[in-house]
Amino acid sequence: MEITITSKEIIKPSLPTPDDHKLFQLCLFDQLQLVTYLPMVLFYPNKEGLSELSHIRAQLKRSLSETLTIFYPVAGRREDHPFITCNDEGALYLEAKVNHNMVEFLRPPKLDFLNKLLPCEPNKMHSYREALPQVLVQVNIFNCGGIAIGTCNLHTLLDGCSGSHFQTTWAAICRGSREQVPPPDFSSGSSFFPPVNHFSLHGNVDQNNEDSSAQKMCTTRRFVFGAESINTLRAEAKDCGDESSKPPTRYEALAAFIWKHMTLACQMGGGDSTRPTVAIHIVDMRRRMGEPFSKYTIGNILWPVMVFCETVNANTGVRYLVSICREKFGKLSRELFLRVKSDPNILGSTQCMDLPQGVETRNPIPIVLTSWCGLNFSELDFGFGKPLWIGVRGGDQETLPNVAVIMETDAGMEAWLTMEMQHIANLERDIKFLRLALHNPSVSDI
Template sequence: MAVSLKGCYTVKPWEKTWCGRLALSELDQTGQVTHVPTLYFYHPPENCMYSTIASTLRDSLSRVLVPFYTLAGRLHWINNGRLELHCNASGVSFIEAESSSSLQHLRDDFNLYHLLFPTVDYTLPIHQNPLLLIQLTRFSCGGVSIGITISHVVVDGTSASHFVCEWARLARGEPLQTAPFHDQKVLRGGEPPSVPLTECDVHAEFDRPPLLLGKNDNAEERKKKTTMAVLELSKTQVETLRKRANGNYSRYESVAGHIWRSACMARGLKEEQPTLISITIDLRRRMKPPLPEGYFGNAILDAVASGLVGDLVLKPLGYACSIIRAAIEKVNDEYVRSGIEFLKNQEDLRRFHKDSIAQGSENEAFYGNPNLGVVSWLTLPLFGVDFGWGKEVYMRPAAHAFEGEFLLLPCPDGDGSFVVALGLQVEHMDAFKKIFYQDIE
């Protein structure tokens, strides 16, 4: 299936915006420092011309970059794995493409998704890459897709969804609903420290994850081929897992615990193998006071639950859920502040990067075999994104094939069903799918 590029534009803010250097928070500079892609598929009405769609998207993108001016800037390395954002209105990339295939064909084959969103050349210096890249693809059936690739350094899932929803509002001719809040001072380390540094020793999320027994490093696991799968859990299946966990745990805790146990079994891990699950937590309502409405940046921190494989797979599901809940409940204002102070006092942040593009980084924070990382998009406004020609017919993360990483999404109809997008080593994927469903039945 071929996708041909028809045009590439640099879209800049509609009017003059603030320019200067913006210090990022410590939470912006750890975790994933690459871009994250998302795809939206649309069937516009027959009377909606493609040229109108393209011009509407470009014009509204230019207008929304005025309040969201940080996305039109560029990142610069400072030193030792630290980054700074230069707000300079350099603009974002907007690509137009077309395909001879139908929307349905592309929608059903996520192995082809990479053709529908812009790629980022990480061999270039970081300041040469836009923070936001958009690809509009027209299909032979008249449908279109919008591929959005956005830097995780400047947004988390909540902020990315905020931007997309406001962009769509402006495209429909409506006013901005919630302006972004750009001052990262509320999540930066204090002078003097806001909490005693001795409190920072309890942050397991900053420790190196366990290795496979008998291994001195994870180099071999990194080299193994991974693949992506998208699995669905019906509302009945989700409730079955909750009941199996004695009904005392949330849907999220129950499904995450089930994923963790299933992965341990599919990987064939020994009972004495230590394993952890890294759980991404939204901090916006956990801080005191809560972060300002529209906080635009990374307001997430990983909570870590750990245990032995034998305990996880031999004990009831409720055991896995209990240690997941205990890890989540630790994440309060004081815990977050101490974590920020810990990061601030690190000489080099490169070991805390995932999928790193930092020169010289060994990307030591590997959450693959025997570990997992789980991200929840269950509460994000993912669906119903209308740019003026109707809501999307399909939305998916464009790629999620990193070993051991799972993404939980709600089903579009809101009936309580879940979608699980996951990446695992090829050799374990079939076993995981079988165990994942068989254990529910």
């Protein structure tokens, strides 16, 4: 399959940023993020009655320009640690031709080619010293007239929730419904959690971004879990001895299941079944903080909840893993975040990490889990309907291993797992066991 770039340009804001907004201050949690791009590909099939492709492409560019005027920091570049210079340099915009029909591409999805529909290599680690575009877009035109919009959002400012609001605004403007989307809140993040200027913090974060030793050659697989499978997992994870406890959520049950089996795959690949493991859940703080935060607050309003487990084996129950995760989630509170606000130095302390002393010397297996559920990416309508399918990334690349992205589907949930190649192979060999464990054949790898 050939994917050919046909054009490349910079889309600038439709109006210049006012002088009093030329310098945008990041928040504390923006400073701590890895400098990497979060990828997504939205697939829109060709439909009868759609406008000409030339009109659609012009609308996408025009509406992106207007969106960048509203999201003015996204059109800028980070040139200093606590700031984005809002210089209107814009977003990188590419168009590409795909010599394939969309239906052929998606049945089943050709994950090995998915990254070619993206405007840059996803999840690659960059240095803070690079003045990178905040947003890159690649509009891919299939032979059948279908369109796949690949986006890469820089994690410096846009987390999943912020990226969703940016893309929701872009889609609304493109279809002529700008008034349906509330404006972004750019002030709450940095005013509530102002950045720090400690050199040690910047040095450590920059070193983490530039240290390629943490990156491995990895591959990504997608596992789809039907509604029956999710219900089975939730039933297994329910605390039968406590009728007053809330049933586990779909995310809690599936995340615990994934944590267990990714850990087992890593243990098999490393030949050490005694290594402990840490699940790192990336949690949106907005709802837990309350005012002044809302889903329209822009920035990385995220918190890593670290859950340690001494032993994981084939007999480890999902119920147990859900219970220890719930215990850690229960410790998240506005009071904890207020302590961080008053003293950012407690970040990384036992108050925040809540891990056994000396755990780092035992080389635990880290599994990063993040949820895109409820972010409404499946509702993104640019004027030609909702996406037929949403892809994240695929193929082989050097990146951080052991990362799971969990998303909703019409019929259940899906998980995109990125692991070292030999570990993914172990997990794929375990697919038969996964199906048996769920007593349901509606688990598939696609």
